[in-house]
Amino acid sequence: MKELPKAIDRSIEKKWQEFWEKNNVFTFVLDKKNNKKIFVIDSPPPFTSGNLHMGHVLSYSYFDFVAKYKKMSGWSVYFPQGWDCQGFPTEVEVEKKYGKKSPEEFRKLCIAWTEECIKNMKRQMISLGFCPDWNYEYKTMDKSYHRKVQLSVLRMYKNGQIYRASHPVFWCVTCQSALSKTDTEDIPRSTFLYTIVFDLEIQEKENIKRQIHIATTRPELLHAIVAVLYNPNDERYKEFRGKKLFAISPFGRKVPVYPDLDVDKEFGSGLVMVCTFGDKQDVIWVYRHNLEQIQSITKDGKLLNAGQFSGLPIGQAKEKIIEFLEKNNKIVKKEKIEQTIKIHDRCSTPLELLNSWQWFAKITDKPEKIISVAKKINWFPEFGIAHLINWANYVEWDWVISRQRVFGTPIPFWICKNCSNIVEPSEEELPVYPFGTTRKCPKCGSDAEGEVSVFDCWVDSSITPLIITKWEEDQEFFSRTYPTSLRPQGVEIVRTWAFYTIYRCYELTGIEPFKEILLNGNVLAPDGKKMSKSLGNIIEPDSLIEQYGPDAIRIWAALSGAMAKDRPFSYQDISFGKNFVNKLLNAGKFVYQAHLKFGKELSNNLKKEDLSSLRFIDKYYLTKFYYLVKKVEDYWANYEFHHIIKDISNFFWHEFCDYYIEFVKYRLYGQGDELKAKQASFVLFEIYSNTLLLLAPFIPFSSEEIWSVFKENENKSIFEESYPSSQNLSSLKFFTKEELEKYKIFEQIVDLIKKEKTAKGLKLTHPTAKLTIVCEEKTLEILKNFEQDILKTFNILEVEYLISKDLAVRIN
């Protein structure tokens, strides 16, 4: 007999990865005859950081399970994989490495850098047994991708969904550049709160004038005041309600006074002056109340439109203005307070909100439309849609889709220097790279300059369902694959990725982009905290693959559940996975040896007739297995991976191994009944392994010798076979569920025997003369069916039954 392996042979991983790739096992081919149902997975393109993180491993495992399950269930599965390349972190890394460069050169370096990152991430995916279809790989930095992004925006522009407008952005007056949130840092500082006297004009039958007090930390923005707000629930200002009011600033500016629930009654006098722009709340209020916008500060930090104070730097201006107000007795109070402000993380300059020209997509005008489209989608779990609804109703201003960066999809427009007319390209010439180019303005004939900004990266990623289905590229392919079947993604990006995708794809096609959305949570560090570099608690997939193997990692992922819930990484689960892999190898060895001992003649043609002559105990476990498969079908339908792995591993380990194999041993090693024992164990093991290989695709091949027996055709991928279903396993159902329940008493008796023997310090197979079973008459009838198996397995000579209501066993 051949020496069987003591441990898992890890070299088989590589072999099978190559086999699947070479034989195009997971390659999607559009079936022109329309025979098979198509299942399309709109899988997330990971940001190309260079390494997968555990969150990727978790979620990519999920939809890899689904892809394989659907494939083995008779679907034609289309499972492409993309890469989200253009992002700020890449720019930071590349700049760190190469320093400042011209935009053209910088872009090239970013692309080269990203290609390297993709290489490594792809390697990691393959080593985890993920099987996306690499023939349809896409990158958001590709020209073909740029074309579709630009086309999609151009179409939306023509439909009036995209517009250019002035909008405040965070601006550093020292570096003179726009900043994104990631460039900013919050720091506490102490400052002074000045309470300033304003005049109030109440327009009634006769105009009434009086004074009001308004507190502010930024008197230097007084010239840019556009409104004064009060809380309508504030008793002090109840006389304001429903009246037409105006406030007049110490500089003589007259602005309206409105009620607003966001005003904090406790702060200052309960009245707020809205300036353009003191902070982000001002931006919200300006849009909400449709207020005027005044350019208050220049790009290099000097006051603008401020009368005698114009041209002064912010700091100086503040001093002078306070001086002026004090001289005129307009300041009634000055108190020290602590506040938090945003600064630029590189130069520590406090940020200003300055107006600049930006591009927008209209998302605020009809939230109910986006919500109704989202409602057509099946959400797993259901509460996920609440994030989207809440966001859609809450969002205060339109989506700013332009970014002042380099490594991004260029915005395909030119702006006329003379008349500000927007010059658009034709659809045929896309992609275009307007940066540094000019076109003639068709309206006035002047030069129009190419837009230098690029798109927000969500503009890129919000059309992945269109990209993978070949929208505006291959009409037949598109019509067969769109809408996609499943969008898997993180719960924390519902309001970005899911929201923008639903909005954009619906605007462009009139159809929702996917039928189902599956939300996963994040993987936390084992201590329950967020994984972060600073805490040093990051777990790298590579070291886990090395230490535990891909199957164990995938079992960990399945055990982590499908709900959109954060979970600490669990070494317990992954070591369970590893032990489980080993258990399966050993069970395989046992069945294989039994097979060799008996001979080969029955190996691959197990018929229903063979099964019908089985012993009672064989039928009992085969039936149990049938019901397991049936139950697991429902779990698959609801993406309940946790239950799937739990149930199939428990059945395998604690029913098949702990009970069935033990009860079958005496028959295989002894004499008389080998055939039936082998048949049943063989059937169970083979079908079982097929249920498992979606979750752990390498386990069933972990020993070549063993698997050569079970899987006859080396050249055929096991993924071509069909997934065990209750329908095609119906021949294994010998008993009804009720009967099965009744027969469970057998297991109780077995447990009692084990307990008894253990209590007496005996081995389970220690020779025993007599077993006495105390039970009811009904039970006796059932136990008769298992009697032989019990006696032989526990090495007992004879059995006697005593009829009683109690259940007990004795051993002599």
Next chain:
RNA sequence: GGGCCCGUGGUGGAAUGGCUAACACGUCUGCCUUACACGCAGAAGAUUCUGAGUUCGAUUCUCAGCGGGCCCACCA
């Protein structure tokens, strides 16, 4: 401050309007029993966050409180 999620043995986590609340890891006891010590057999360990309510009965449903997480906003 707003929206959503969650609070179950030492740890991680299932499930259910009602039989002794899964399972895994860990712990303790005994076994290297002819597939497996990455194993086998047995055992201990839970007032299911707190309080009130609905109910014949709640861990499960409702409300309040306390605590944690995610996303958003954050003080003129």
